[in-house]
Amino acid sequence: MTLAILGAGAFGTALAISISHDRPVQLWARDADQVADMKAARENTLRLPGCPFPDDLRVIGDLGDISGSETVLLAIPMQKLRDFLTRHHDILSGKTLVACCKGMELGTGVGPVSVIRDVIPGAEAAILTGPSFAADIARGLPTALTLACGDDERGAILQHDLSTANLRIYRTTDTIGAELGGALKNVIAIACGAVMGAGLGESARAALMTRGYAEMQRLAEYLGADPTTLAGLSGFGDLTLTCTSEQSRNYRLGRSLGEGNSFDAKTTVEGAATAQAVHDMAQDHGLDMPITSVVAALLENRLDMKTAMKRLLSRPLKEE
Ligand SMILES: NC(=O)c1ccc[n+]([C@@H]2O[C@H](COP(=O)([O-])OP(=O)(O)OC[C@H]3O[C@@H](n4cnc5c(N)ncnc54)[C@H](O)[C@@H]3O)[C@@H](O)[C@H]2O)c1
């Protein structure tokens, strides 16, 4: 079975490298120059330099080439997903579509699985998420992820097909819990980066991670997710990785805010739009999401750093 991965950013490329050690993979990029460059160099010099492509990784620039692939991984940013699916509806209909992005959509507040189901009801929707840096996966370092699919039989097939010697995949049918964990941990990571950038120390970060986790659980419970999903790789696991690693773009954006430095606006930082999307949704539903709201306000310059830090770290005393 050939697998197609759409989106040749860091993550799509890393998955393609890892999985193509075991089975043929087509890696699609939208940009013709990037396609030509990857074909010639046999690596993604733009997004993941220094990670050579295995022989069974085929670079493609024509989406028509994926017609024989039953399973398609979507590794493009969350806020671009709806438009992408709408434009390519016909070729993707009837396939199993696995979202590899992390975030909630601005305007609707829903995650990638919901967007897939909404735009392409004729597809089976799943999500692959969890603690993993593209560079680690591409280098063959051990990684564990969560695969969530509402149809458990299909989920078991995906779990088997996508696992490799170094990529261990656990599965669940709780797609909402998996979506929320991956999306919300990025927002908390921005807050943690800001606290560290402002020099407030590791104890403050631990407090924020813990209260951030409580905030994640609160929204997840409200939306009907299983709390054990949030306690797993896609929630607690990814929260831990992203809030503590300089490799994380979300963490680094937060750190820049805390230091008062600028940040490259072209970098993919899913937590920024997600903070706003979740803040809006929480307001609509009357939910208390204090950390998310502070991050959204900070990113929109509605709050200065000093006031933001005060709000994050001086919440009213209450029971844990
Ligand atoms: N990089 C990681 O370590 C990592 C790990 C796990 C999950 N993710 C998730 O994977 C997703 C993608 O992140 P990334 O790191 O690959 O980002 P990236 O910035 O490296 O790449 C994004 C890719 O999406 C493509 N793209 C953007 N808009 C598009 C559109 N409208 N149509 C088609 N392609 C489009 C770009 O050309 C680019 O190749 C994010 O949701 C991220 O949270 C990333």
Ligand SMILES: O=P(O)(O)OC[C@H](O)CO
């Ligand atoms: O670089 P980030 O912040 O997008 O994090 C990458 C992954 O989501 C970590 O699991």
